[in-house]
Amino acid sequence: MEPSKTTDKKVLVALLDAMTSLDHDAIVVGAGPAGLLAAATIAGNGHDVIVLEEHRSIGEPDHCAGLLSLSGLRSLGLKPPQDVILNTVRGARVYSPSGNSLLIERGRREAVVVDRHRFDMWLADRAQDSGAVVITGAQVRSLNMQNGKITGVSVQHGGATEHYRAAIVINAEGAVCRLSKSVGLPIVPRTNKYPAYQYEMRGAEVDDNVAEMYYGRQVAPGFFAWNIPLGDGRARVGLAAFSAAKTRLNAVIEHHPIMSERFSRASIDRTFGGTVLVGMPIRKTYASGILVAGDAAGMVKATTGGGVIIGGMAGTIAGKVASLAISEKDCSERFLERYQMAWRSLFMSNLRAMFLAQRALVSLSDQGMDVLVRGTSELGLLQKIEREGDMDMQWGIIRSLLTDPRAIRLGLRVIRQLSPISKNSFMWHTRG
Numbered sequence: 001m002e003p004s005k006t007t008d009k010k011v012l013v014a015l016l017d018a019m020t021s022l023d024h025d026a027i028v029v030g031a032g033p034a035g036l037l038a039a040a041t042i043a044g045n046g047h048d049v050i051v052l053e054e055h056r057s058i059g060e061p062d063h064c065a066g067l068l069s070l071s072g073l074r075s076l077g078l079k080p081p082q083d084v085i086l087n088t089v090r091g092a093r094v095y096s097p098s099g100n101s102l103l104i105e106r107g108r109r110e111a112v113v114v115d116r117h118r119f120d121m122w123l124a125d126r127a128q129d130s131g132a133v134v135i136t137g138a139q140v141r142s143l144n145m146q147n148g149k150i151t152g153v154s155v156q157h158g159g160a161t162e163h164y165r166a167a168i169v170i171n172a173e174g175a176v177c178r179l180s181k182s183v184g185l186p187i188v189p190r191t192n193k194y195p196a197y198q199y200e201m202r203g204a205e206v207d208d209n210v211a212e213m214y215y216g217r218q219v220a221p222g223f224f225a226w227n228i229p230l231g232d233g234r235a236r237v238g239l240a241a242f243s244a245a246k247t248r249l250n251a252v253i254e255h256h257p258i259m260s261e262r263f264s265r266a267s268i269d270r271t272f273g274g275t276v277l278v279g280m281p282i283r284k285t286y287a288s289g290i291l292v293a294g295d296a297a298g299m300v301k302a303t304t305g306g307g308v309i310i311g312g313m314a315g316t317i318a319g320k321v322a323s324l325a326i327s328e329k330d331c332s333e334r335f336l337e338r339y340q341m342a343w344r345s346l347f348m349s350n351l352r353a354m355f356l357a358q359r360a361l362v363s364l365s366d367q368g369m370d371v372l373v374r375g376t377s378e379l380g381l382l383q384k385i386e387r388e389g390d391m392d393m394q395w396g397i398i399r400s401l402l403t404d405p406r407a408i409r410l411g412l413r414v415i416r417q418l419s420p421i422s423k424n425s426f427m428w429h430t431r432g
């Protein structure tokens with residue numbers, strides 16, 4: 001395990017116990033936000049839980065832009081310390097393909113940009129403070145099943161294979177989805193996974209307080225490019241699309257009329273790639289002895305690919321249901337169904353609305369996107385979005401817009417610009 005601030009004698013003793021004892025109340029696979037919040041909840045309820053993380057260091061490799069809403073963090077009861085927070089953002093500017101833009105800001109701090117490595121380390125410290133044991137360099141190779149119930153996991157750890165048993169397993173393995181499939185649970189389909197690429201740059205000409213999203217079929221077909229400011233002219237500049245994320249990102253930095261102004265003279269500190277999820281959650285997230293949470297269950301906001309807050313909520317609910325199941329000595333599929341009912345009632349309508357909104361956006365032609373951005377400010381809809389919008393739970397504002405006569409008028413104008421999705425849209429020539 002990586003040393004951390006709270007790795008004191010007590011934690012080391014617990015770790016040694018956990019590594020020699022192979023029976024636990026709960027096992028969590030994956031030390032990302034979903035897994036660590038699940039583990040903290042289970043340990044906080046007095047149960048014995050271990051978290052198995054395949055990498056040697058928590059939070060690495062980091063592939064995330066790290067933009068988290070303050071309201072979402074509050075709803076998770078999280079107040080990250082200053083050394084985790086790199087910057088604060090008060091709004092977002094959305095660019096249409098022709099360069100029209102909308103600035104959405106409510107005159108208050110809206111979101112923070114975190115260092116994901118430190119954020120995940122901090123979550124691991126919290127979980128350990130509650131009594132969870134985090135074991136790194138431990139790759140779960142398989143979920144073990146007996147009479148139709150998950151009974152534990154087989155782990156590759158320090159050159160040996162170990163078999164751990166538990167009343168319940170929480171699968172929070174992230175977007176890779178290797179494990180759920182082996183026990184017959186649905187997984188996130190490949191078509192819902194878009195390649196992403198990102199640079200951390202310095203010397204950029206950016207507003208340090210405003211995040212930016214750039215839409216357009218030439219820019220990022222199927223998704224968008226972003227600029228997340230880190231302060232002092234530094235920024236995370238990234239892009240996700242149907243394909244060729246790195247090539248497209250290089251192209252927009254060099255040729256996009258606005259992005260090239262911002263970044264073509266900036267230097268690259270760090271590069272990172274990853275997979276952004278864009279679809280709906282998997283149909284079933286529980287079975288006898290197992291719950292699935294976070295990216296492993298496709299729980300993301302399809303409009304942005306953001307999954308830390310939503311995954312954290314699901315992880316917390318999974319932790320509560322697992323605790324109850326352990327106390328009641330009932331980890332049957334029937335008992336665990338309440339997990340799916342709980343997360344669905346908390347945020348499924350939001351995920352569905354965001355999914356439909358994302359589908360609608362990507363099916364627009366560039367002209368349609370221009371009409372949408374121009375019309376939103378011309379018709380006074382921006383104020384409504386600023387008043388009623390929420391970074392994570394977007395169903396409320398989408399529902400409100402659907403019944404607003406101005407939005408309906410705009411929708412009819414935009415619908416005329418629908419065009420079939422093309423995965424082979426034109427790309428600028430690129431150095432990459």
Ligand SMILES: Cc1cc2nc3c(=O)[nH]c(=O)nc-3n(C[C@H](O)[C@H](O)[C@H](O)COP(=O)(O)OP(=O)(O)OC[C@H]3O[C@@H](n4cnc5c(N)ncnc54)[C@H](O)[C@@H]3O)c2cc1C
Pocket residue numbers: 029030031032033034035052053054055059063064065066067068138139140141172173174175176178196197198238273274275276293294295296300305306307308309311
């Ligand atoms: C380019 C990019 C930018 C993003 N930007 C944002 C953003 O700004 N805001 C936001 O909210 N979200 C963002 N996301 C999405 C966000 O990163 C994920 O939604 C979030 O990390 C999901 O958390 P999780 O705990 O479900 O999974 P992860 O954070 O992926 O954690 C899963 C963990 O499980 C471990 N693991 C996997 N398999 C095994 C195994 N077999 N055994 C043991 N351990 C295993 C992994 O090593 C990993 O540590 C972004 C994603 C990408 C790709």
